Amino acid sequence: MEQTQALEIIRSLAKGADPATGEALPAEHVCLQADVLSALSLAMEALQRAASAQKKNQGLPPSTGKPWAPDEDQALVAAFDAGSTIKQLAAAHLRTNGAVRSRLMKLGKIDPHQKP
Structure with missing residues (x-):
């Protein structure tokens, strides 16, 4: 039902x-x-x-709102350092572009004052 x-x-x-x-x-x-x-x-x-x-x-990626696991952080940083774009990372991690950007800021990979 x-x-x-x-x-x-x-x-x-x-x-x-x-x-x-x-x-x-x-x-x-x-x-x-x-x-x-x-x-x-x-x-x-x-x-x-x-x-x-x-x-x-509706329409949000499946991992929206879920916590980031340490191994996911490592994979995110490795892919970012290898040149993946935020859009590519968001698709790979099933998250929004904003979530990936925020996580990269928290992990010290993006300057918070840098424009997207």
């Missing part, structure tokens, strides 16, 4: 409607109890945040 589908089901239940038919749930239905409505509301907010985060991260 996709997150969007789950969100629609939870949204329907939180509004007191049967997700399959759209009909109003009976007044005694468990989903209309105050604690269940609160739980549905929290679940809906969590799914919305997850969907927003997923949308924001």
Whole structure:
């Protein structure tokens, strides 16, 4: 089940409607109890945040936000010293150009005041 589908089901239940038919749930239905409505509301907010985060991260390289391992630092420096461009390094390490540039600065390979 996709997150969007789950969100629609939870949204329907939180509004007191049967997700399959759209009909109003009976007044005694468990989903209309105050604690269940609160739980549905929290679940809906969590799914919305997850969907927003997923949308924001679409198109970013897979290693975005992950820590750099010492062996990755060594490979990065070796390739940079051998003449690889930041764009080439970013592609090889599955990171953004900015992440590679920042890492090279931290490792003392690029002057922070040097323009990209």
